Amino acid sequence: MTREEAFTQFLLRMGDNTLILGHRVSEWCGHAPVLEEDIALANTALDLIGQTQMWLGLAGEVQGEGKSADDLAFLRDAWDFRNVLLCEVPNGDFGRTLMRQFLFDAWHSIQLGRLMKSSDERVAAIAEKASKEVAYHLERSADTVVGLGDGTEESRRRMQEALDYLWPYVGEMFQSDDVDAEMVKAGIAPDPASLREEYDALISRILGDATLTIPESRFAHKGGRTGAMHTEHLGHLLTQMQWLQRAYPGAKW
Amino acid sequence: MYAQMIKSEATQDDPEKLAAFQARIDAGEKIEPKDWMPEGYRKTLIRQIGQHAHSEIVGQLPEGNWITRAPTLERKAILLAKVQDEAGHGLYLYCAAETLGVSRDEITEMLLDGRMKYSSIFNYPTLNWADIGAVGWLVDGAAIMNQVPLQRTSFGPYSRAMIRICKEESFHQRQGYDAIRQMAEGTPEQKKMAQDALNRLWYPSLMMFGPSDKDSVHSAQSMAWKIKMNTNDELRQKFVDQTVPQAEYLGLTIPDPDLKWNEERGHYDYTDPDWSEFFDVIKGNGPCNVDRLAARNKAWDDGQWVRDGLLAHARKKAAGKHAAE
Secondary structure: OOHHHHHHHHHHHHHHHHHHHHHHHHOOOOOOOOHHHHHHHHHHHHHHHHHHHHHHHHHHHHHOOOOOHHHHHHOOOHHHOOOOHHHHOOOOOHHHHHHHHHHHHHHHHHHHHHHOOOOOHHHHHHHHHHHHHHHHHHHHHHHHHHHHHOOOHHHHHHHHHHHHHHHHHOHHHHOOOHHHHHHHHHOOOOOHHHHHHHHHHHHHHHHHHOOOOOOOOOOOOOOOOOOOOOOOHHHHHHHHHOHHHHHOOOOOO | OOOOOOOOOOOOOOHHHHHHHHHHHHOOOOEOOOOOOOHHHHHHHHHHHHHHHHHHHHOHHHHHHHHOOOOOHHHHHHHHHHHHHHHHHHHHHHHHHHOOOOOHHHHHHHHHOOOOOOOHHHHOOOOOHHHHHHHHHHHHHHHHHHHHHHOOOOEHHHHHHHHHHHHHHHHHHHHHHHHHHHHHOOOHHHHHHHHHHHHHHHHHHHHOOOOOHHHOOOHHHHHHOOOOOOOHHHHHHHHHHHHHHHHHHHOOOOOOOOOEEEOOOOEEEOOOOOHHHHHHHHHHHOOOHHHHHHHHHHHHHHOHHHHHHHHHHHHHHHHHHHHHO
């Protein structure tokens, strides 16, 4: 694997995370429990899609095959996607959506903090811009997780169920492979495993305030960030997202 | 225009107070929530602002229908920003209604059980991507026709909400026109989508202004109170006059064979929409009425545990703070 190939993979991982999660969050449009949440969910999705444009734009540039961010988003098949599985699991109820957001935001904020010191100026610049948005995402998702965890009996039960369901998807964010080794060597990005301690401290504090119990198992589903094995859900998501581009090739929109 | 067929409430107030109130309005003063106002003025405004707010909320659904299928990242981002703005407009308007003594939950429940209406336009489906452009171009275009004059409406909070909303609506209309222009100039299939969208949405857009003046019985009192600034037909004509040249520029055909410029009047002559269809939609028989209300009811019912949970948490926190003091 060349440095460019590894760098491209890294950028696809960043951009596919925000693209797929942004898509999932946007599915809520008009269906949230309260108007303020409709606004917040649309705003989060909008930020994530904006970040996707930057990450995938840079991925296309580094890859050097003349592909735009749109080409990468709309014309790749499932096996070429590099998002973690956490981002593609279906929304479930509002509690699961917000728990997924919190578990991702916590990782995302730490990751972006490290990437702001990247040896690649373009990466550092995207991270700098995105980190401001993600700080707000994390504040909001953490507050909501605490509010619902420490709310009524029903809301607590639902949040614990959400955490139990999503927990096996957390570990993948911290798995390292050759791509990561290459990124560490180049000073472009940190080793994912090195983020875990800070992450655990952060989520333990918030989930403690939420009166929720973190499952003991460290088992982690994997295969999203390498593309080796996505969930069955991704194909359906892409079917919808890519439909117009696939049905009318070459059209400008 | 998101308010249709708003019935003015009869008012039985002290004639002297009424005269003084009318004099303030005639002098161009703004009425603020704590000022005395006739009961009819208050009730009519609640109904009108509420209907406008509900339209913003239900209006998320036909546009949300395409967010997950938007063809480019940029179009997806623009549409998300627009739908987010609309939810924000709903929020300002519910706040304006609250100053009149009705809570957001109360009027939300009136929407959900059918006691209050939203604009008829949102009972039509969005069937191809060009509909998203057409909604911006035609639907937001029609809404702006009414909302620009309403910036001068007599009720202060409503007027201020309109000023904020109008700024964003003109951005919405421009992006809609740009999206449909891109398609009208695109491949034959894209052009077909654009024409199809115009064919389906033209008459429903004309209906947004409400029934013809000769059948519109509620206008006089609302106009005296400056909560309605122009008649339905005036605004509809203005909309047609503005939109026809835009359609011509796009190379699209307005689905009205009798549409023509009338030199003498200085306006386009056009065919009225089928008013029996309009009244059917208002009565709940539009193509999407049942689905739209079901979607809003489901969102509200499914969200009950979330609202209850967050409220319970807020109370615990407040009690904890209280105990600590």
